[in-house]
Amino acid sequence: MSLQFIVDGLLTGSMIGLGAIGVTLTYSILRFSNFAHGDFMAWGTYATLTVVSAIGAMFGKIAPIAPLSFGWPLLVALVVGMAFTALLALLLDKVLFSRLRSQGQAIIVVMASFGASMALRSLLEFTFTSRPTYFSRAIQIAMPVGFGIRITPDQIALLLLTAVLVLGVHLLMTRTQTGRSMQALSQNAALARIVGIDVASVVRVTWIIGAALACVAGVMIGILVQIRPFMGFDMLLPMFAAAILGGIGSIPGAVLGGLIIGLAEAGAVQLIGAEWRAAVSFIILMAVLFVRPIGLFGVKER
């Protein structure tokens, strides 16, 4: 068995982990599992792609930052895409989720997110067709780093980006007033209100963080794999499995869960073949639900 699966697994795991942060935050603070989260990913990626093409049309061909496959336009587009995805999530919350939440039936919100997910994904298919596209068709040379492992500059950059983002969100959650308000609301909503926490603003921040990270994860998939309308929907099961494995509400847990699932998937691809990849997250999910339903870092629900 080649050790290459470690690099592949860490990369897949980063994508899953970044997505799972959003899933775990919505689950613990808004208290529903958002089936539309994968489609935030896809929408963010297509938004980023659109901005990249727009910049390309305005400024002509721009040389990539050596040795990466992309230049500054992608970085600018990524920021725009993150903002766009956050707006999309806020809009969806305003017209749909918040209204159903106020009716007080959590499971109806889940169902609405399922409907919204179908509509969002098909709208992408309608606009961009289901044909896969790419940010860049250039082929990068993978550098050997020993032990039979090869890695491309893009992959190194994206792993670093993931680490920075996860650290950033972790610091935000633990060191800032906003983050502490979010934790308070997820642990005890009534008490959080009594001490005067502005629930509406916490809800907004939750959507913004979740959606922006989903966009980054989607763009990572776009750079390393390909861009398709179904790209986010296919990530849904791994993301849920990662969030539950890590323990609902825990950001380090979601990321660690993502990495574990990513590594397991990459290992399974080597051992039994790529076609069974999607079953890995299901097996892990079932194992967690049977053995330790609160996950690695979860707290028992009161």
Place this chain on the structure above:
Amino acid sequence: MDLLGYGAFFLTTALIFSLVTLGLNLQWGLTGLFNVGLAGFVAIGAYTSALLTTPDDAARLGGFGLPILVGWAGATVAGGIAAALTGMATLRLRSDYLAITTFGVAVVVQLVALNAQKLTGGPFGIGFIPRPFGGLAETPLLFNLSNLAVVAAVTLIAYLALEHLARSPWGRVLKALREDERAAISLGKSARFYRVQAFAVGGAIMALAGALQAHFTGFIAPDNYLPILTFQVWVMLIVGGSGSNLGAVIGSILVWGIWAGSGTLTSVLFSPEQQARAASLQIVAIGVMLCVILLIRPKGLFGDRPRRTRFGKRAKAAVGESNSSS
């Protein structure tokens, strides 16, 4: 004559959908269990029955060439077992976990259908599934009408049985659990046990519907059981009104009518190369419709929505409500 034939064909498909919706209504409408992987259970039924009844095929396991009725019975049992296992794994946990797990079941069933060539024929599916009244295939009208009669009879039996169940002591326990879990438990009813039963019976009905469909078309492939199927059935139940069996049947016929009608419309209005895109617009429209109904008329046409679901307590814990620890 053609019109009559098409009408029979349309109704047959719609009634098979009704059967799936009836199964979902038992799970969600009566018991409050959220199944977003029902396509997986339908597929389990279709493949089980196909395996049991098709003539022997060297390329894969089986078929066993058994009578069609054995296939249907096998499908019902297989669907019930699959649903019972799913229920046992998740029903002691939060409601969302059931949703996520059923979603996973559908993904895995789809994977098996695609990749386990020896069992399912892979992406090309299984053909030569025996059709009841296959001898009548020469006269399409008679063939369609006799199929319709069979499907209508099965749906009617399921409908009457479910109506009876809903009024039986068993059904009353399910309703009690849905309305006020704590009160029902304090009367000595095991919530998990009853829910697993309801989930299993629902899964069995869905699998039976899958088997009927397989024998009606004579051919199945993994593409028949994509998430879009789950989505269609949910819209049917929500439009008809969850909790009502009559609503489930009428909602299915209505939504299938809208679906087939808009499908015909797009095939007339759009050029062949644009049709895939137009079809996705069709899904957007249905998705928006689901959300709008949930927002403005959650009862659907005939619904008897509970005042509170089993999750009401937790729903109140959502943002903006009180959260007393329990």
